[in-house]
Amino acid sequence: MLTLLVFILILSVLVLVHELGHFISARKMGVRVEEFGFGIPPRLWGRKFGDTVYSINAFPFGGFVKVAGEDAGEVVDQTDPGAFFNKSPYKRLLILVSGVLMNVTLAISIFYVFFAVNNFKTSSLPLLYDYNFKYGQTLKNSTVIFGFEEGSVAKEAGVRPGESIYAVDGKRVFNVYDVRYQIKDKSGQQITLQLLDTRRLSASTRDVNVVPTADVSGNGYLGVALATSVVLDYGSSAFNRLTSGFQHALNILDYSTTTFSQLVGSSVAQKSVEPVSAGVSGPVGIFAIVGVILDYKGTDALLGILDFIAILSLSLAFVNILPLPALDGGRIAFVLYEIVTRRKPSQKFETSVHKWGMAFLIGLTVLITAKDVVNLF
Structure with a gap:
């Protein structure tokens, strides 16, 4: 339930901020805003202040702004000073780009x-x-696990996607070649992987014991796919x-x-x-x-x-x-x-x-x- 609520909140914030940009710039440019709505219709509640109806709608995902004369298919009164289509192209351009600028x-x-x-x-x-x-400054980590092969011993041992192999049996590894070197003679033997969760801001590690299998050449094999992630330092x-x-x-x-x-x-x-x-x-x-x-x-x-x-x-x-x-x-x-x-x-x-x-x-x-x-x- 918490995930759903946060998900709805995130989408609503993103869309409402975007639409707020259109709303503010339209008002500043003298364009009539007919409705500013929270959520997706049908409307549950609405009240008009000035020329604008402020509404709350049934589906709480984002919101919308209805601007007079914005729809290209709408029949526009050419004498209506509050219609979007009657404004100069530069004013219309500013209104259209304002949502992006707000995001x-x-x-x-x-x-x-x-x-x-x-x-x-x-x-x-x-x-x-x-x-x-x-x-x-780019700080690279080239031992991040992003996937597993079928029957991976690492996955069965509890290794999770997004974790980085920080060390093997206490020896620091920096790339896929280091990992291969440390496990190549360890097929059938228990090793300890020191794992760093790259998705956490706190740099905490944990140890997982794994027994590598052997690949076709007889070398130790974990059955993981490694990728690179980066942290950017602006300090x-x-x-x-x-x-x-x-x-x-x-x-x-x-x-x-x-x-x-x-x-x-x-x-x-x-x-x-x-x-x-x-x-x-x-x-x-x-x-x-x-x-x-x-x-x-x-x-x-x-x-x-x-x-x-x-x-x-x-x-x-x-x-x-x-x-x-x-x-x-x-x-x-x-x-x-x-x-x-x-x-x-x-x-x-x-x-x-x-x-x-x-x-x-x-x-x-x-x-x-x-x-x-x-x-x-």
Whole structure:
């Protein structure tokens, strides 16, 4: 139950902050906001203050802002000064980008709180490929366990994903080659793995006794897949500490952009959306991650949730700014076209583009959710 409540709270905060950006900028630009709603309709309660109805809706996931004349398919009174479509393209551009800016601002603010508590170091970040972060000192850990083979003796002994092999029989190991060297002559013999949980902020270790099996060459074998994670340290100077929130946001955005580009490239090459759907998580995947974080209890859980909210907020900003139909980025693309050509696109054409875009996004979301459900079981 706690996991579900925290999950709903996280999604609601992220979406409401995003919509609040649109709401504030629309009001500032003189656009009439018809409704600011918490949750997804049907409406349970609503009250009108001025021109705006403030509502609470049945499904408590995020919220929405209904702006007069924003829907490209809506018949707009050309003399209505409060209609979104009648405002200058620059004002519409500011309104559209404000949601993304609010998500970025939320993420940076949370990063500063996190760094103040955690000595200006990040939590452990999985490194999916060879990538160099531009800011901060990178501390790599190349012995993180991210998977097991069927019948793995390490898994049977109680080793968990996300733990790092810190030492074997008291001897420090730094990479997969060190691990192989320490266990190659130990098949059938009990060894002690000193494990460090990379997902915890507190650097505590535990010992697990394992008896390696033998591979085809007769060498000791644990049946684990190792990966690399990194911790970024922004505490090397006063300037880095002062700008740590911005630096980390830039690091995460650049890493996300590069990763997404590679996933899209793979999808294009394979003529399939499978690489993209496999590389991202939907609501079910997010719910599962929240459950894992809450298992740590106390300060580790609280800071873990804060860090996760910040990462998700940046991810939401990144996805929304993509020039895809039905997203803010897609609507921004139409406004930029208008600014460059000094011609408004056809309302009918824009409506059609966004409808097809929404259908594609719904289909992709269903695919990602199905993948997450399969992974859970």
